[in-house]
Amino acid sequence: xxxDIMVSVAADVDVLVARQKARALAATLHFSPSELTLIATAIxxxxxxxxxxxxxxxxxxRIVEQLRRRxxxxxxxxxxxxxxxxxxxxxxxxxxxxxxxxxxxxxxRLMDEFEVVSAPxxxxxxxxxxxxx
Amino acid sequence: xxxxxxxxxxxxxxxxxxxxxxxxxGQLRDELVQSARRHRSxxxxxxxxxxDVMDSYAARTLRGITQVTRLLGATSVVAGIQPExxxxxxxxxxxxxxxxxxxxxxxxxxxxxxxxxGGRPPDDP
Amino acid sequence: xxxxxxxxLSNLLGSAEMAAITAEELEQRLKFLELGAADEERxxxxxxxxxxxxxxxxxxxxQHLLSFEDASAFFANSQTLERVKNMQKExxxxxxxxxxxxxxxxxxxxxxxxxxxxxxxxxxxxxxxNFYLRAVAARLSEAFPTEPDRVLAIFLSLTKLTFLDIGLAxxxxxxxxxxxxxxxxxxxxxxxxxxxxxxxxxxxVPIIGLIDARRARSLxxxxxxxxxxxxxxxxxxxxxGVQAVxxxxxxxxxxxxxxxxxxxxxAILAGISPEIAETMVRLGIEADRFATVGDLQSAIDxxxxxxxxxxxxxxxxxxxxx
Numbered sequence: 069x070x071x072d073i074m075v076s077v078a079a080d081v082d083v084l085v086a087r088q089k090a091r092a093l094a095a096t097l098h099f100s101p102s103e104l105t106l107i108a109t110a111i112x113x114x115x116x117x118x119x120x121x122x123x124x125x126x127x128x129x130r131i132v133e134q135l136r137r138r139x140x141x142x143x144x145x146x147x148x149x150x151x152x153x154x155x156x157x158x159x160x161x162x163x164x165x166x167x168x169x170x171x172x173x174x175x176x177r178l179m180d181e182f183e184v185v186s187a188p189x190x191x192x193x194x195x196x197x198x199x200x201x
Numbered sequence: 202x203x204x205x206x207x208x209x210x211x212x213x214x215x216x217x218x219x220x221x222x223x224x225x226x227g228q229l230r231d232e233l234v235q236s237a238r239r240h241r242s243x244x245x246x247x248x249x250x251x252x253d254v255m256d257s258y259a260a261r262t263l264r265g266i267t268q269v270t271r272l273l274g275a276t277s278v279v280a281g282i283q284p285e286x287x288x289x290x291x292x293x294x295x296x297x298x299x300x301x302x303x304x305x306x307x308x309x310x311x312x313x314x315x316x317x318x319g320g321r322p323p324d325d326p
Numbered sequence: 327x328x329x330x331x332x333x334x335l336s337n338l339l340g341s342a343e344m345a346a347i348t349a350e351e352l353e354q355r356l357k358f359l360e361l362g363a364a365d366e367e368r369x370x371x372x373x374x375x376x377x378x379x380x381x382x383x384x385x386x387x388x389q390h391l392l393s394f395e396d397a398s399a400f401f402a403n404s405q406t407l408e409r410v411k412n413m414q415k416e417x418x419x420x421x422x423x424x425x426x427x428x429x430x431x432x433x434x435x436x437x438x439x440x441x442x443x444x445x446x447x448x449x450x451x452x453x454x455x456n457f458y459l460r461a462v463a464a465r466l467s468e469a470f471p472t473e474p475d476r477v478l479a480i481f482l483s484l485t486k487l488t489f490l491d492i493g494l495a496x497x498x499x500x501x502x503x504x505x506x507x508x509x510x511x512x513x514x515x516x517x518x519x520x521x522x523x524x525x526x527x528x529x530x531v532p533i534i535g536l537i538d539a540r541r542a543r544s545l546x547x548x549x550x551x552x553x554x555x556x557x558x559x560x561x562x563x564x565x566x567g568v569q570a571v572x573x574x575x576x577x578x579x580x581x582x583x584x585x586x587x588x589x590x591x592x593a594i595l596a597g598i599s600p601e602i603a604e605t606m607v608r609l610g611i612e613a614d615r616f617a618t619v620g621d622l623q624s625a626i627d628x629x630x631x632x633x634x635x636x637x638x639x640x641x642x643x644x645x646x647x648x
Contacts, residue, residue: 080223087254088220102547105254105285109293112256116223174257174293280590284550287585296584303590304557 070096073129077146083115086127093129094140098200107140107198110178114144114194117172122148122192132197139180139199147191154184204229206236212244212313213237213275214306219251226262234269244313245270248306250281260295267300276316277301280309345439345501347431347494356426359490365483366424372480373422375469376462383461384415390457397450413437418458421487434491438498448499455488519545521552524626527633529558529591534567542578549582553591560629561586564622566597576605583616592617592632596625 073093075086087108094107111127118125125146132141151157157172172194176182179196186192204221207214213236215229237245247263249255267277280303282290290297303309356362388411392398401407417437420430441451462484466477519541524530529552531545549561563579565571571579583593594617598606619625630637 084220084222091253100547102285102288105289106292108254109256109289112254112258113293116256116258174295177292177294178289279588282588284547284554284585284589287550287588288546288581290588291581291585297588302588304554304559308557308559308590 070131075127075129076124077115077118077127077144078124080116080119083112083119086115087111090127090129090140090142093131094198097131097138097140099198100201103198103201106178107142110175110196110198111142111144113172113175114142114196117194118144118146118148122146137199139197141195141197142179144194144196145191150188150190150192151184151186152188154186157184157186206232208236208240208242209310211240211242211317212246212310213240213242214246214248216248216250216306217252220253221259223258223262226259230262230266230269233266234273237270237273237275242270242273242275243317245275245277246280246303246306246309246313247277248280248309249286250283250305252281252286253283255282255286255290255295257293257295260290260297263297264300276313278303278309278312281305345435345494345497347428347435347497349428352428352431355490355493359486361426361483361486361490365486366426368480368483369422369487370424372466372469373419373424375465376419376422379465380415380418383458383465384411384418386461387414387454387457391450391454414454421458421484426487426490431490431494434494435498438495439502441495442499442502448496451495451499452492455492459485459488518548521545521548523552523556523558524562525630525633525635527557527559528629529553529556529561530564531561532564532567537568537571537575539574539578542575542582546578546582546585550585550589553586553589558591560632561591561593562596562622562625562629563593564596564625565599565602566622568597568602569599570601571605573605573609576602576609576611580606580611580615587616594619594625594628596620596622 070093073089075082075089077083077086090111091104091108094104099107115127118127123146125144125148128143128145130141130143132139158176159173172184175194175196179198181195181197181199183195184192185195204215204217204225207216213233215233217229221229233245233247236242245266247266249263252259263279267279270277278301279297282302301312303312388401388407392401401410420433438451459481463477463481466480467474470477519531519533519537522530522532529549531549533545537545552558553561561583563583579595583595586593596619598618598620617628619628
């Protein structure tokens with residue numbers, strides 16, 4: 069298996085790095101150009117969330133294989149303030165920073181699997197997977 | 202990466218060259234607005250043909266540009282959103298409501314010229 | 327329809343996809359035909375006899391078969407003919423060996439599958455059984471000239487068994503036909519939705535039949551790509567032929583329309599059925615997000631207006647075009 073790719077997110081240029089690396093890794097799998105864009109876009113949203121709410125964090129990219137299909141998994145971690153109500157955060161329109169509030173639910177729509185684990189002062193870990201079609 | 206802003210008569214054209222950081226996008230917005238005021242432009246075209254990802258921040262920034270330039274009396278057009286980007290935006294729910302869109306720079310210029318002549322195309326939904 | 331001559335029969339024997347029969351089902355059929363131990367005994371009692379006349383029966387059969395043009399086409403290759411003859415001989419001998427169990431039935435099914443695959447019509451296959459029965463009847467009478475009752479009893483047992491075989495053979499044929507139909511249906515489902523350049527700057531997308539998530543996705547990709555390559559400013563999506571859509575597809579359609587707008591093309595949705603209208607209302611899709619019209623003609627008229635086209639009729643009278 070190919071090794072993990074880790075991108076440290078601390079400045080807004082890292083958002084670009086994260087999505088470029090994700091696109092490059094995903095391109096080694098069987099994704100259409102459309103799907104590559106969806107993956108890069110989802111990562112852009114999540115990476116920006118890290119900057120906005122936690123200031124810094126990291127994104128890990130990995131190829132996974134399950135039952136003879138492959139996919140790309142994205143794990144975004146930060147030690148920020150955490151989300152008090154993760155269920156609420158997944159509802160369209162919710163955001164405490166005054167933005168459009170599209171971050172999490174939007175990213176979820178673009179990917180196949182999506183999970184957010186977070187608690188106040190415990191940081192946030194978002195895991196998303198897109199499978200080859 | 203700097204995005205050059207060109208002037209063609211009363212129209213300003215900003216071509217986004219590839220990936221821009223948030224700071225660079227914000228910078229572009231400020232420069233465009235300044236130029237539009239200085240030159241009393243009636244049209245502003247933001248050409249995003251080279252943009253391969255449009256996320257909510259970029260969409261917000263674009264909305265900001267169009268809103269401000271409208272206040273300055275200019276019509277803004279976002280041109281050149283690529284098929285994959287358009288679809289990702291639609292899935293994300295980034296509709297760019299109230300922003301005029303065009304297939305590419307050529308169409309955008311034609312659209313603005315049409316408006317200048319007074320043939321207003323029907324309003325966008 | 328013949329795929330013969332070159333057909334490698336030994337390969338076909340290994341083919342996994344064919345009709346199957348369960349032990350319970352076989353049990354039912356044996357009961358229905360009233361094929362039991364007594365029949366088995368009668369048939370095995372003439373096994374030696376069968377071995378003696380097998381070759382001549384087979385030879386006679388093929389002589390008969392090959393005298394017909396349409397049948398002889400299937401056995402043009404002499405190698406094929408030899409193989410098939412040997413198979414038939416085995417088959418024939420098996421009839422009097424008893425043990426008409428699941429293995430027997432599965433073997434019969436496999437042989438039927440092979441004949442179906444080489445394209446042999448049902449009538450020829452059934453004709454073969456008929457020939458056997460008559461040939462065997464004649465041989466039996468010869469062998470037991472003073473025991474007509476015995477001959478009849480054996481013959482009736484043989485008839486039961488051949489009808490079991492015929493039933494299995496027909497199952498095979500039906501199974502193959504149904505599988506072909508299924509494959510064709512799938513192929514139709516997989517046909518891409520056409521995106522038709524209609525007038526300059528206008529695209530027409532007629533959607534027919536069932537539309538599932540996969541077709542919807544393919545439609546979007548095609549449509550957005552066509553907007554770029556055809557430089558379309560208006561897209562008419564005609565769903566007159568679509569009865570209903572699930573919420574996933576409805577949402578997908580709306581997203582496609584919005585993506586088209588981001589590319590500078592406006593969409594007109596034509597032919598929304600009452601059911602689809604209800605689905606959209608239920609999903610909270612506002613009617614003002616895109617233009618909707620009742621039928622295709624209205625859509626074209628509206629599209630013409632957007633693009634600044636006006637249709638005039640040439641009839642000798644001067645018509646003002648502004």
